[in-house]
Amino acid sequence: MPARPAVPTLRRRRKDADRRFGIRLFGSAAAAAVTAVLFGLLLVLVESGWHPLRRLDAGAARWLNRTALDHPAWTGTLRFFSDVVWDPVTLRAAVAVLTLWLLYRRAWRLAAWSAVTAVAGGLIGLLAKVVVERARPSLPDPVAHAPGYSFPSGHAMAATTSFAVLLLVLLPMVRRGLRPLCWAVAVVSVLGVGFTRVALGVHWFSDVVGGWMLGLAVVALTGWSFEAWRADAGLGRTEVAEGLEPELSGEDPEEPHASQR
DSSP states (O other), X not given: OOOOOOHHHHHHHHHHHHHHHHHHHHHHHHHHXXXXXXXXXXXXXXXXXXXXXXXXXXXXXXXXXXXXXXXXXXXXXXXXXXXXXXXXXXXXXXXXXXXHHHHHTTOHHHHHHHHHHHHHHHHHHHHHHHHHOOOOOOOSSOSOOOOSXXXXXXXXXXXXXXXXXXXXXXXXGSOGGGHHHHHHHHHHHHHHHHHHHHHTTSSOHHHHHHHHHHHHHHHHHHHHHHHHHHHHTTOOOOOGGGOSOGGGGSSSTXXXXXXGO
């Protein structure tokens, strides 16, 4: 049998891995911020010259606004989901509770990933709004109002990052047969958030798409940092369908199994 590495060697390897993890984690957040700014600037250029996108945005806003005016009960349901169930404050509170639970479980790096992903997503979305300064839709008979700039949709971006965090963290705790249902709930929720924001007339269609894309960019970059840490620490890489940290269902999260040492 191969000799196991000495304890000091393992500790030194873990310490070096933690240091590189921190550098990669915050480096990824910075890269995602740059991506957000560049994407926002690109959208301004596209918005000012690409008429098909402008026609799509205006047509979707007018059609959904007419539908909302004709169905006030339906509109009330959309407002409930948009302002309560899928509100960014609600979703970020859920991520905050999850992060505290991870700290309780001593899953320190996963807790850091969860917190940085959520915070980076919010700050990047705010930065993109300030850079682009896109006005919200102005409709003759609006059914809802929202403050601030329009691009990207903060609701869409918060939903993307929050549901990704919840899903990728909690999947190891869910039975395999129920995991497709969890994925379906997350995807439907993210798409539903985008639909409600356009239907209520507070965002253009392209705002929602921009929020989805930037949210995915943040999750992909910070997720890459976490996977790189696992590789450095000798934990091995995981499949997305298994969650970021399969060991979370055991007693010692982030500790390599005997076969991985």
